Every structure is written in C-alpha cells, then in structure tokens.
Amino acid sequence: MAQVELKQVRKTYPNGAEAIFGVDMHIDSGELIVFVGPSGCGKSTLLRMVAGLESVTSGEILIGDKVINNVSPSERDVAMVFQNYALYPHMSVRGNMSYGLKNRKMPADEIERRITDAARMLKIDQFLDRQPNQLSGGQRQRVAMGRAIVRNPQVFLFDEPLSNLDAKLRVQMRIEIKKLQRRMNVTSIYVTHDQTEAMTLADRLAVINEGRVEQMGVPMELYANPRTLFVASFIGAPQINLIPVRFDGTSLTNGTLKLAGFSDLPTGVDLMLGIRPDVLSIAPEGQLELNVDLVEQHGGENLIYGALLGTKNAAGDAQEICLKGPQSLLPATDDKLRLAFDPAAAFVFRTDTGERLK
C-alpha cells in the first residue's frame, strides 16, 4: 500500500505529438481512483506512465516517497490488468499466476500459498490447471486479476479491464472489483471510458480530456458540481441536456424561448445551458414546451425525448432534449408537454472556453 503522487507529468512522443500536458495528482493510500475520458484523451497513456510502460517526458511520478521515473516496470511494485487480459496463452492458469513470482525468485511453497489464496478469493480454484483458451471471457478476466493479486503489489493498475465482457458480466465484475479492492485495501488506478463504471467504482474520479485533468473529485461532486462543460456532458447518464442560449440582461434566450431566473451572466457571448434530465419536471405553467418524439421505457423509469419548441441549435433545428419521468408518464408521439426546472439546479457554461459561470 502506498500513496501515488504525480507532479507536472508531461508526455511528448518522439514525433512531437503531445499526449499529456502537465498532470498534478495526489492519490491516497488505499484509494480507488478512476481515470475517465473519451478515447484518445490520454488516460491510458497516463496509466501506462505510472506502470513504466511509457517514459515520462518531464515531471515526476512518486510511489510511496520514491520517484520512480527511471525505475523499471518490474521494480515499481505495481501490477496491471490489461484490457485483453494478456494471459500467456501457452501457460496454465497456475503458470500465468506464478510467472511473475518465479521471476522474483520466490520460494515454491510461498508461491503455492498465494496462488491458492487468490484462486479461492476469485473462485477460479477449479481452473488452475486449464489453459487460457479453455476459459470463458469472465474467467480469463479473473485469472488476469489473480495474476495481479498474487504479486501483492503496492498499486493496482486496471486498463479498461471490463470492456471485453458482455453487459451483465461487466456489472457483476464491477461489483467484485470494488469489493476486492475494499478488502485488500490496495491503492488502485482504474481507466475506463464508461461513465457508469467510473461513477460506481471510484472513490475519486479524474475526468481527463485532451491530456489534461478537467476535474477531479468524488463522483457525486462531479455530477452535482461540474467545473466545465466537458465534465458536465461526460458525467451522468442519460447525458445532460445542453441548450445553446444568450443572455440579454434579464433572461436566457434562444429563438422565441425566454428563460427567466438567471442573473449576473455576460451578455453578447454564446452560452450553454445545462439541465440534467432528472431536474426537469412536468408543470402546466412551465417555461419549456416539448414536442415528444420518442419514449424509451427502462422499466423503473421512462426517458422522454423530444424537440424544444421555439429553439434553434447550431444546425438550425429545434434543440433535442431528454426528460426522466416515472413509469406512468407515457405521452404519445407529437404530444406537447410543458416542463419546468429549478434555475438553481441548472448550469450555465461559456461555449467557447467551456468554463462554468453558474
């Protein structure tokens, strides 16, 4: 167990492409941190830099109190779970789990003890003598985790470990990873592009965009209080409704739409109003009027999609928004719904910088 510290970490590839622009981060001992962001944002690169698989161009990475920039991957005392599992195909499950320990010259009885413990914990004890190609995806995933666990490392690194599993198994493994991490209390970094996975797993969440940490904090903090337009749009499912607006001194406007209840905003710049689907509610006197296109029934709740009457987005169409309603709310296509929202629960961003104004 150890804390991990990133100080002004940068990565520039030899061809000049910049992947990471100065990341500062402190990860407490035993914490589970999730890096989340769209593909190509640099989250995997950052993880691989902690692992030692990518070099650090400038800045420092510390595990414990030790700067590990120039320490080889095997001596950093980290274990990694790869997206495609990266099991050695010609070795049995036992061979896969013991390989790293054998390379460290660990005595055979200690290796055996650790494998038995980890296998029992992961419920793969009956597969120990099978080859990876005789296992299902979920079982391979467990073996990959077992290979990390037996090492008993200071830091676990997970690189999108669940993205090759089917949806049901993914949820199940997600819960198991969380439990396992709690039980072992090992500092962990988990990379994913799936915001649900990020929200549910993380002790703290780092939203990464274009090589920068946009915001870092507890998941609910990021959901309730996003600092940028990007964070607001990335966190939360269904996605936040974004309506392009301008401020005329008293209200936000778009086309014939006028929304009162806002003040102290700059005039004459493009703004973006963000309203979470669950903040919207049906109200006869509401300021928004929705023309229903589609209702998605999710069982416990319904998502209602439709065009916001009177508005125009960049493409010249009425802005599409989404509303989360109860099971009983079942409007027909082209029904008109009046919606209200609490301006205090809505966000306003500058469109050009993405900065949050309110």
Place this chain on the structure above:
Amino acid sequence: MERPSYSTHLILIIGALFMTLPVWVAFATSTHAPETILREGLQFWPGPHLLETYNEVLFVEGGVMKQVTGMTMLKNSMILGIGFALGKVVISMLAAYAIVYFRFRLGVPLFWVIFTTLLLPLEVRIIPSYEVVANMGLLDTHTGLIVPLIASATGTFFFRQFFKSVPDELLEAARLDGATAWGFFQDILVPLSRTMIAAILIIMFVVGWNQYLWPLIMTTKEENYTLVIGIKQIYQVLNEGGELPQFQKAFALTILATLPPVLVVLIFQRWFVKGLVESEK
C-alpha cells in the same frame, strides 16, 4: 460441400500418377541386374535383386564409390540437413527477436538489407564464401559445410512476421512480471512459436538435404560426401570405366536420397500445416 465428381477424381489420379510414376520406375529398375537394364532399358515391374543392390549400396565399401558406403553419405546428409535447419531456426529467431523487440537505430533498414539478400542466391557469393572457409581451415569439416549457410533471410522474415503478430500486451505483462529480455524470449516467444519452428525446421531440412553446389566444392574427401553429391559422382563413375554401368545402384541411391525428406514431411505434416496456417495466439 459438393461431392467431387468422377472427372475431378480422374484429373487428380492423372496428376498423382504423373508425379509418382517416375519414382516408381526408378525404384523398380533399381531392383534389377545391370545386364537386364542395359539390355532392356527401364523396368516397370520389380526384379529379383532388391536386397542385393541396396545392401551393396548402403553397406559395402566400394559398392558405389571407391571408399565410402551409402551409409556414410546418408549420415553426412543427415548432419547437413539437421545442422542446417537447426542453425537457420536459431539464427533467424534471434535476428527477428532483435529486429522486432529492440528498437535500435537502423533496425528497419537492417531488416530490409537482410530481406534483400533473399534476391542473391548462394551461387553469387560462393567464391568469397569458399575463400573465407578455406582460410579458416574449415574445408572438409561439418562446421565449414553448415555454418556459412545458416544465415536465413526467409526464416528471419517469417519469424519477424510472427513476432509482430504477438500482442504487445504480452510483452508488457511480462515486463511487469519481471521477465528479462532473455526470459521473455525463452519463456513466452519460443513456446508460442512452436508450430512455426516446426514448419521452418521441416522446410529447411529439405532445403539443406538438397544442397548440392556448396557441399560439392567444400568437400574433397569421399568420406565427407553427401548423398546428393554421391548420386552425381556415381554417374561419373558409370561413364568412365570399361565396366558394366551400374544403373541399378544409381537408382537405388536416388531412392535412398528422397526417403528422409519424404519421411520428415510425412511425420511432421500436421505441425507443418498448423505452423503455416495457425493464427490463434
């Protein structure tokens, strides 16, 4: 799939006969007495002298050449074939490992230099090679026979392509598992390449076995002759002396020379095909 029709079978049968009949005729003729062959030409049916001919060719000194038996030549050919194949596999695996996994400067151009040597047959460099081997005092030795031939562009190319198809994550997992460069090679890459190694061993064994020019100029003593040279020499002997030409022995030697490669391919063909078509890793 549709059942093959009779005409398909007919074509296949004709093709098979076309390939195997000459071999059969060679075998049948080798079992006759030299007088019969001289009088009646090639024979289609086996004759009465099978054991006699093969015994003489294989075990009697002066049976074919003046001093060596067929057994000695068979042994020499075996050493050449196996040494050649093993040497090629070892050298080309190491070369491919260096090219694929160690990103040293000029790695890519060096690979293409190796690759273009495919265009140059042995014959082009045979004089300088001979010179080098002769100066090192390696003429008439197995080392001199094998070592100059084992650098293989073909093998390096095959292994390079294979190594490139091995997922990078395996290397990364091994690095995190504390494997050294050599450890990764022997614990991961070599076991993964098993079928590929088998395929290349087989191909290279046959190529080595069939080497003619290099052994011919490398060896001066009869005791170092390989079977392939033996066949050539026996015809020379046939044409020179005033004795009855020993065609049956020449045919016997030819049959013997084809047997080991055929056996190797037959025995290992399962791995061979697997090695060439396998993509699962």
